Amino acid sequence: MVTAVEPWARRVLLCLPLIFVAIFLVVPVGLTVMISFLQRAGLRFLPAFSLASYASLIGGARLEVLRRSLLVAIEATALSLIIAYVIAYFLARKVTPAAARIVLVLFTIPFLINYIVRDVSYTVLLGRTGVVNTALMAAGIIDAPLDWLLYSDFAVLLGLISAYMPFMIFPLFLSIGAIDRQYLEASALLGASPLTTFRTITLPLSLPGVFAAGLFGLVGCLGESAVPIILGGVGYELIGNTITSSMDVLNYPLAAALSSVVILLMLLLMLGWYLVFDMRSFLGRILEWRA
Amino acid sequence: MTRVNVNRRDALRLALSLSAAAGLGLVPPRAHAAGTINFADIGVGDPGGDWSKFEAASGYDVNLVSIGNAPSAVLNVLVASGGQGTYEIINIVGGMQKPLVDNALVEKIDTGRLPNWAKDTYVEEFLGNGKPGFQFIGYDNDIYGVPTVLQGDSFAYLPEKTGKLDSYAALFDPKWKGYVALEDNYTTAGQKTALYLKKAGLAKIANPDDMTKEEFKAVTDFLIDQKKKGQFRVIWNSFEQAVNLITSKEVYVIDCWEPMVFVAKSKGMDVVYADPKEGYLLWAMAAYLVKNPNRTAEQTEAAYKLLDFMLGGWYGAKITNLRGYMTNPQAETYAKDNPSEFPAEQAKRVAEITENVRRKFSQGGTWQNRWPTEVEFYESEWSRFKAA
Numbered sequence: 300m301v302t303a304v305e306p307w308a309r310r311v312l313l314c315l316p317l318i319f320v321a322i323f324l325v326v327p328v329g330l331t332v333m334i335s336f337l338q339r340a341g342l343r344f345l346p347a348f349s350l351a352s353y354a355s356l357i358g359g360a361r362l363e364v365l366r367r368s369l370l371v372a373i374e375a376t377a378l379s380l381i382i383a384y385v386i387a388y389f390l391a392r393k394v395t396p397a398a399a400r401i402v403l404v405l406f407t408i409p410f411l412i413n414y415i416v417r418d419v420s421y422t423v424l425l426g427r428t429g430v431v432n433t434a435l436m437a438a439g440i441i442d443a444p445l446d447w448l449l450y451s452d453f454a455v456l457l458g459l460i461s462a463y464m465p466f467m468i469f470p471l472f473l474s475i476g477a478i479d480r481q482y483l484e485a486s487a488l489l490g491a492s493p494l495t496t497f498r499t500i501t502l503p504l505s506l507p508g509v510f511a512a513g514l515f516g517l518v519g520c521l522g523e524s525a526v527p528i529i530l531g532g533v534g535y536e537l538i539g540n541t542i543t544s545s546m547d548v549l550n551y552p553l554a555a556a557l558s559s560v561v562i563l564l565m566l567l568l569m570l571g572w573y574l575v576f577d578m579r580s581f582l583g584r585i586l587e588w589r590a
Numbered sequence: 591m592t593r594v595n596v597n598r599r600d601a602l603r604l605a606l607s608l609s610a611a612a613g614l615g616l617v618p619p620r621a622h623a624a625g626t627i628n629f630a631d632i633g634v635g636d637p638g639g640d641w642s643k644f645e646a647a648s649g650y651d652v653n654l655v656s657i658g659n660a661p662s663a664v665l666n667v668l669v670a671s672g673g674q675g676t677y678e679i680i681n682i683v684g685g686m687q688k689p690l691v692d693n694a695l696v697e698k699i700d701t702g703r704l705p706n707w708a709k710d711t712y713v714e715e716f717l718g719n720g721k722p723g724f725q726f727i728g729y730d731n732d733i734y735g736v737p738t739v740l741q742g743d744s745f746a747y748l749p750e751k752t753g754k755l756d757s758y759a760a761l762f763d764p765k766w767k768g769y770v771a772l773e774d775n776y777t778t779a780g781q782k783t784a785l786y787l788k789k790a791g792l793a794k795i796a797n798p799d800d801m802t803k804e805e806f807k808a809v810t811d812f813l814i815d816q817k818k819k820g821q822f823r824v825i826w827n828s829f830e831q832a833v834n835l836i837t838s839k840e841v842y843v844i845d846c847w848e849p850m851v852f853v854a855k856s857k858g859m860d861v862v863y864a865d866p867k868e869g870y871l872l873w874a875m876a877a878y879l880v881k882n883p884n885r886t887a888e889q890t891e892a893a894y895k896l897l898d899f900m901l902g903g904w905y906g907a908k909i910t911n912l913r914g915y916m917t918n919p920q921a922e923t924y925a926k927d928n929p930s931e932f933p934a935e936q937a938k939r940v941a942e943i944t945e946n947v948r949r950k951f952s953q954g955g956t957w958q959n960r961w962p963t964e965v966e967f968y969e970s971e972w973s974r975f976k977a978a
Contacts, residue, residue: 547969
């Protein structure tokens, strides 16, 4: 039996996450933005409204790093979305709930493995003398090792996809699973092909989940610093690496400016998600009590 | 420059292990210690956890905590993590005096309180005031760091693949295109490249130790050109990664540190640490006395005793034997004269390493500069190189 929650109790309950978000998110982000405008004096900052860090960001190689980071993050997110959508679709529509649960549990295993261990294991697999090249050469498929398997765009994308794609399956599974099957049955009864039904019903109704999954992937990929270091070879300075690098010379305002730009991009994406989609369609029954 | 890849996680693991060991009675309690010296170190200065000689002589325990060696990591430990009020000594690759002294994080060293200082002839020979090496321990004519380790770096190669190599030109030789690795560090790879460009007459660089913006830009442009031609396979970031690149033969020529070659050789690899005609990248580690506002006069005295202990023969021999770096002039003699502590094989190793590093210093090259005048420009240009 569900009992009504008193209005004051509801407010208290709401206050807890609000306080948590304020202390652990709003305050640090606010300080980061503030530091980005301060003037440096050794390790200390002078109160000022300086745009020097933003000018440095726009004028130097950092902008190219930001552009490249966005491009790589978008590529990895798009590829991850395609893979995750196919997996989520089959789990939500084509297998029994019990089987889906087992597969979903299996997809939580990557979260239990240290990301550095996972990335380093790729170097063992994909190197010139690694397992894959050795096997391909032994099978007579190739004559010389495939250099592009490691320290390449391919390796970075592989690292990013394997790191963040499992995160994306869950919102997609929830979103696809929440679509009323009667819509699909009606579409079929009216003569629509499975492809048309998917294109006109399943895909549009699962878009809140697609956007949520995309956001999870993009945020992770954009801030990633281990994958480019371990798998990227020579050419991967992504935004996470350049933030760390600027802190090495104690340029905290520049690091803060870079971080602020990334945070702003993410906030704009979240705002778009909020404005375009009714979050209740994604969060399902969690918010139904408000109605 | 991260000489040893020890992070906070490793430190925490070590702390937990020690706590567990203490709980099980595996670590004997030191009930009668007069106090504790908190000693932050990048991993190189740990004599295998054995501080018994110092503790017996001073009555003080040593609490060694591993920290990172990057400037931001060091400053985070001292400033953001409250380390200034915790640590007595911080032992890192030297040359960090400008940010440390300018921000009142370390104290001037009173060398008169260190009996072993006068016995350390390396100070005057390599690190004396007026010499390029002084920037590893001194600032504004004062001493701020006690030299604990000295070394010269070059690059390693696989002779079975390349034959004998004796110049940094190998790093940029089209014959090894795609089989070369550099360290991700503008004060090591950047300076070695500058040394090569200067000696080969390919760029006008007055002083690779402290380049102007124009000079470092020329270095970066050269590296970007090489990168676009596909010369480099990877830029490495950690000790283990570099060792793996050598042992897996992923690369044939690698800008790296000599201990990586020791590790690769111990795994049966035929690897040579090059003796380049252009010379070496010379550097030293320095133990700084932290300006700790909570420290008592007695603790300061004990900290000085520890600094002096680190200039002594036993500590020097132990570190040379464990890490492969030259330490102080007493190390070789101590190891030879004390076979009960250092068997003949270890004493021989200490002598060989010391002789090898002395040879590097006599050959010269360029002194690594951890905090060059244009350090921010270096960092920005290195980002340009990596992003190109």
